[in-house]
Amino acid sequence: MEERAALRQPVPGDRATVAGGLLRIEKIYHEPDVAAYERGCEILARFPDAERVEVPSHWNIPELHGDEGGVGEWNRTKKTVLVLGAKKGLQVRPFYRSCDFIAPSQANGCAMACSYCYVARRKGYANPITAFVNIGGIMGAVERHASKQGMKLEGTQADESLWVYELGTNSDLSVDAAVSDNVRDLVGLFRELPNAKATFATKFVNREMLDYDPRGGTRLRFSLMPPETSKLVDVRTSPVEERIRSINDFVEAGYEVNVNFGPVIVKDGWREDYAGLFSMLDDWLSPAAKAQLAAEVIFLTHTRELHEVNLKWHPKGEELLWRPDLQEFKTSQASGDKVLRYERNAKRALVAEFRETLAERLPYCRVRYAF
Template sequence: MSSAPLLRPTTIYLEPAVPGYPRGQQILARYPDATRIEVPSHWNIPGLHGNAGLVHDWVRTKRDVLVLGVRKSFTMRANGRSADWIAPGPANGCAMACAYCYVPRRKGYANPITTFVNIEQTLDFLTDHARTLGPKPEANQVDPADWVYDLGENSDLSVDATLSDNVQDLVRLYRDLNGAKMSFATKYVNRDLLQYDPGGGTRIRFSLMPSRVARIVDVRTTPIPERIAAINDFVDAGYEVHLNFSPVILYKGWRDDYAELFTHLNDTLSARARAQLAAEIIFLTHNEQLHDVNLGWHPRAEQLLWQPQLQETKRSEHGGDNVRYRTGFKGRMVREFRELLARHLPDCRVRYAF
């Protein structure tokens, strides 16, 4: 990883109630020299959200700005792919700057981390939901025994853990919550998590792609070799570790690059890691609005991500228009990818691919 700090907040936007929460006090005490600007809502900050001029300061904003808010809504959404349920997480936004990330579309031109300080309400909501469900009635492709809750749909929990104890609280909750497991995907190796004692209650999905592409699109993330090197350690620390091949980006030479990636994994993973290994495969979904934003700060990435000759518009489950690889062509590529994985990393079970 770069020696430069991923986060060094010099400006903190905060809702009025934040200092009244212990977690808010913890975070504010960590950055005593940051300028504090009170705002009525973490969702609508004039000068930050919707400010097209900030596109040229994309990375600086992610590094220097932090937003603190109180989560108002607690809803659970059924999933069935990465998890059984998409749960309300401890944060929204990220200090990393992956060029394909859909989250910035929701706030426009700037997407620093928003951390929610009312973690106790989140923990109570998650506990009540799991206990109301009771035991999982039958195995599915998500998990054979536990209800799995994705807590990181809109943020990277490995990064969130550098700001406060929110993530540690969640790991402890699912360590002791019978019949339930938390899950999140990550592109950042935070070795402090090795001390959290998860007891098998947390599934980490390390996101992987060929290194030469990651160096272009995975901005401010942990290099791919370091992510791979961390897998055995996290398994030994009591985490379930799966692989997240996402997004799969098609380009000239992708087959050779993925064969090299799979071979590297096959040569690195311990017997214990292999025994619990599984993967999800998610091909690139892009968006014209995000494409236009990226052209303002990282046009080189768009040479990989925006390929109209291979893509078509598809309506998302949330009602937006996204761009995905063309029907038929994508199906062939998914099959090729799975065959390549089976050839070079035969111990890796595929939970789902699309």
């Protein structure tokens, strides 16, 4: 087995609190062989006082994934529980919006608790971080795939000259980076690939990542919405103002920094709220940050299942998210799930309003896509 290492004893001291207190790991569920991987040993040693519970699979933890009563402990579970396993499927999949390809994930789940997030539907209740310890295999799959692509001869929506690999469809890598060196290793990989760059969206400011030296090989996308709305639905995330204030620093550190306006939540005064957000960006961004700025715009998608779960732990947020008077059910082309989206004809006008406001306030911000 690759990356084998002798099982090391936990190092003395309490290092359970990471990510500025967002995580305080008290229990680690782990697959039987995680200590056979160097990365597994490193993570276990980082949280020496955490209770360890062996499980057959990171997908098979009934007390996390099948216990409906666990919804009452939603935020505590995300703060105190970590899952370790090995990523089984290492396929690279084509995509067409934020990237050209989706890389095998180095983690799934999240310590944050955005009430609109589809990731919570994947593994049931709370869905804390699962970190994958076979990072060598994950990186090898990406490197081989990029090598087979050769140079990019024709531009796509994702990038004109480089193949773009999405790293973060199932987790937030800025938080994952506080758990292990998986993200540092991936940034290092894309620093060296001549024909590819990495990308991921985030709602957390991890300033330790400023030292990763990406040299333009990683596109970080800060997800943004009006601060007052974010305070209600972006649970356990960095404040929007902090995300904006960090953009110049990440550009200076060698990242390409874009923004992700999503999900756009329609409510009374939403257009004025976004005009204020755009002005905040314009006031703060440096000339270098403005010169490379691009955006993705994604209007809210919701589901009845997630709505019912949210009512049990965060009903206030559902006053904004669950709007059957404005929404309609539709089958998602990406997942095949039945989802609730803003009514089709009304949404066209909403998207047009958003783009008009953005063009007025941030004329230099290129829109990669809006839907």
